[in-house]
Amino acid sequence: MEKDDLRLLGLSRKEEKVLVALQDGEDTPLTLARATRVSRTAVYAILQQLKKRGLVRSHITDGRKSWHLTTERDLEEVLYATKRALLKIPEGREEIRGVSDSMVVVHRGVGAIKKVMFDLFSSTSHERFFWGFQGDTSTIGWNKVFTVAETNRINREIKKNGIITQAILPKGWFENQTKLLGVEWAKDFEGRTARVNVLDPKYFKHGGQVFIIKNSVYLFALNEEIVIEVRNSEIQRMMKSIFEFIQENSDVIDANAVLRGLLGKREN
Numbered sequence: 001m002e003k004d005d006l007r008l009l010g011l012s013r014k015e016e017k018v019l020v021a022l023q024d025g026e027d028t029p030l031t032l033a034r035a036t037r038v039s040r041t042a043v044y045a046i047l048q049q050l051k052k053r054g055l056v057r058s059h060i061t062d063g064r065k066s067w068h069l070t071t072e073r074d075l076e077e078v079l080y081a082t083k084r085a086l087l088k089i090p091e092g093r094e095e096i097r098g099v100s101d102s103m104v105v106v107h108r109g110v111g112a113i114k115k116v117m118f119d120l121f122s123s124t125s126h127e128r129f130f131w132g133f134q135g136d137t138s139t140i141g142w143n144k145v146f147t148v149a150e151t152n153r154i155n156r157e158i159k160k161n162g163i164i165t166q167a168i169l170p171k172g173w174f175e176n177q178t179k180l181l182g183v184e185w186a187k188d189f190e191g192r193t194a195r196v197n198v199l200d201p202k203y204f205k206h207g208g209q210v211f212i213i214k215n216s217v218y219l220f221a222l223n224e225e226i227v228i229e230v231r232n233s234e235i236q237r238m239m240k241s242i243f244e245f246i247q248e249n250s251d252v253i254d255a256n257a258v259l260r261g262l263l264g265k266r267e268n
Helices: 003-009 013-023 029-036 040-052 072-087 110-122 138-145 148-160 173-181 183-189 233-248 255-267
Strands: 056-061 064-069 093-099 102-108 128-132 164-170 193-199 209-213 216-221 226-231 251-253
Touching (some): 013 029, 110 226, 128 233, 138 173, 164 173, 164 233, 209 233, 216 233
Parallel strands (some): 164 193
Antiparallel strands (some): 056 064
16 A cells, blocks of 8 residues: 555545555554554554544454454445545446546436436537437336426437437337427427438347447436446447447338328328
8 A cells, every 4th residue: 555545535644654564464452553653552543543434443352352444345435425526526426436538427316317318418519329229128227217398308418419310220210209299399300310220129139238439338227217328438439339239230211200100100
């Protein structure tokens, strides 16, 4: 454990010494005092302060009290609680092992899901957006989370911000959605997609869907009110390769022409 790694914890020099000694295996005030050259009285006080901050814990075994660093999971929760407070991260969002290029962020609950989707499309401009594998029951989940007005708002944001959308959908999806969500949905969706490939609906017997945009892959299970955001360049490249394979082995349709045709029928 390097001292630079401890700077965000705001520890004193003596606290840093005790924490490093615990990492090295010292586990009693006596051995900690010897290893750090900090008085035993001061070590007792430091251990209590570190315990209050969630960094260390104590155990009593056969009448002997020993001290250890807190568990990895508990330490992650302490550090993330601090990050959440400092950065005002909303409830319903959980980050897992955020290191350099790789991070998994779990968005749970209707509020957290709406926030991440609205923020994503309002802050994105002229990016390529891959969207697909939307299962036949995922539409039900989406409509539980988002009202028709909110869905239309997202569609308008995508068009306004010039986001280049490529989609893989089941055949007949636009017809079904227009029946379900109405003419206003079709009007806001028309002009949204640059390319749409369609497959036999038998491949969509599930409740999931996936977005690939910017630096993330978003995996949806909205019937369970959860979105898993994966930020990893290799996983993103893999998913884009799957998209490309499906695009090369499926039918392309002019989705905007389909929607204009449906709108014409509804207006007549």
